[in-house]
Amino acid sequence: MLRHRLAVTISAASILTLAVAGCGGTTKKNSSDTGGGAQTAASANPNAQLKTGLKIAYLPKQLNNPYSDVETSGGEAAVKELQGEYKKVGPNDASASSQVSYINTLIQQQQDVIVIAANDPNAVCPSLNQARSAKIKIVTFDSDASKACRDIFINQATTEGIGESLAKMALEQAGADGGQIAVLSATPNATNQNSWIAVMKTELAKPEYSKLKLVKVAYGNDDDQKSFQEAQGLMQSYPNLKVIVAPTTVGIAAAARYIGSSSYKGKVAVTGLGLPNQMRQYVKDGTVKKFALWNPADIGYLAAYAGAALASGQITGAQGDKFTAGKLGAYTVGANGEVVLGPPTEFTADNIDKFNF
Ligand code: RAM
Numbered sequence: 001m002l003r004h005r006l007a008v009t010i011s012a013a014s015i016l017t018l019a020v021a022g023c024g025g026t027t028k029k030n031s032s033d034t035g036g037g038a039q040t041a042a043s044a045n046p047n048a049q050l051k052t053g054l055k056i057a058y059l060p061k062q063l064n065n066p067y068s069d070v071e072t073s074g075g076e077a078a079v080k081e082l083q084g085e086y087k088k089v090g091p092n093d094a095s096a097s098s099q100v101s102y103i104n105t106l107i108q109q110q111q112d113v114i115v116i117a118a119n120d121p122n123a124v125c126p127s128l129n130q131a132r133s134a135k136i137k138i139v140t141f142d143s144d145a146s147k148a149c150r151d152i153f154i155n156q157a158t159t160e161g162i163g164e165s166l167a168k169m170a171l172e173q174a175g176a177d178g179g180q181i182a183v184l185s186a187t188p189n190a191t192n193q194n195s196w197i198a199v200m201k202t203e204l205a206k207p208e209y210s211k212l213k214l215v216k217v218a219y220g221n222d223d224d225q226k227s228f229q230e231a232q233g234l235m236q237s238y239p240n241l242k243v244i245v246a247p248t249t250v251g252i253a254a255a256a257r258y259i260g261s262s263s264y265k266g267k268v269a270v271t272g273l274g275l276p277n278q279m280r281q282y283v284k285d286g287t288v289k290k291f292a293l294w295n296p297a298d299i300g301y302l303a304a305y306a307g308a309a310l311a312s313g314q315i316t317g318a319q320g321d322k323f324t325a326g327k328l329g330a331y332t333v334g335a336n337g338e339v340v341l342g343p344p345t346e347f348t349a350d351n352i353d354k355f356n357f
């Protein structure tokens with residue numbers, strides 16, 4: 001611990017200003033830096049020590065989503081390991097501009113790193129770029145912002161992998177004759193869901209998917225009630241629907257609740273991306289046969305280490321930059337500043353009890 005502390009690269013002056021910032025002061029934290037954030041980033045120094053005392057703030061899509069809680073729990077654990085200051089703020093709804101005022105406050109508080117799941121790729125950009133001009137590193141996770149306004153994106157799995165898996169699960173569960181399928185998504189502007197749906201559509205255009213017909217993409221806005229109503233609405237409009245594919249943990253749980261308590265149970269499959277703890281009962285009662293996800297806590301954890309590596313000058317977010325993310329091991333930044341956590345896991349009645357998140 002002592003050796004680690006001695007290796008820390010924070011200057012006495014910046015410790016002082018960090019302390020002032022913690023009291024709501026406005027003094028800039030690192031007077032020796034020049035330039036406009038990562039836009040003018042110097043080259044990476046792979047040997048730079050990770051700084052301690054970093055202020056790492058999480059801004060998930062929304063606070064009242066169990067998925068965000070699991071994500072940020074991993075972030076909190078990592079920030080603790082890094083001996084930093086953890087903070088979580090966020091809106092109660094996932095609408096496009098709901099995060100802007102939070103970003104502005106985080107700038108005033110002189111955070112070192114903002115870890116954000118963007119509700120809209122562009123609405124958050126002006127504020128994120130202001131943050132970068134104030135030397136704050138921006139890590140997107142879960143749902144990316146435009147790459148013009150962040151340093152690194154922590155992607156839960158490859159976008160192609162997730163989209164392909166959604167299409168494959170729909171095909172498997174549509175039955176021998178196939179038929180109509182519908183997507184129940186999150187908000188219409190969510191970067192992550194939209195990119196997965198785009199891949200799904202490409203897959204569905206392939207000959208092996210010719211027996212599936214995507215009839216509708218509905219949006220439950222990652223609101224439980226609205227998602228439930230949208231699932232109900234889908235069945236009213238398309239009574240012959242074979243599969244509801246919900247690429248959102250909120251959507252799949254609401255769709256399973258509706259289908260599981262209706263006469264459609266056993267006739268209409270529900271699949272997509274879900275939290276094992278929320279989906280367990282629907283897997284056990286036969287409403288849901290298979291769904292997928294990654295461990296959200298690991299995304300939050302990886303994001304903290306990426307943010308610390310950026311803020312310590314170990315990496316700049318350029319392709320090929322390497323850093324170590326604690327217990328998760330070594331990662332390399334890929335094209336477009338993207339770091340991929342790993343492949344998603346598929347959950348069925350056979351393995352769901354092995355997972356607790
Ligand atoms: C919801 C959110 C989140 C997404 C998961 C799968 O909780 O939309 O962004 O990654 O579902």
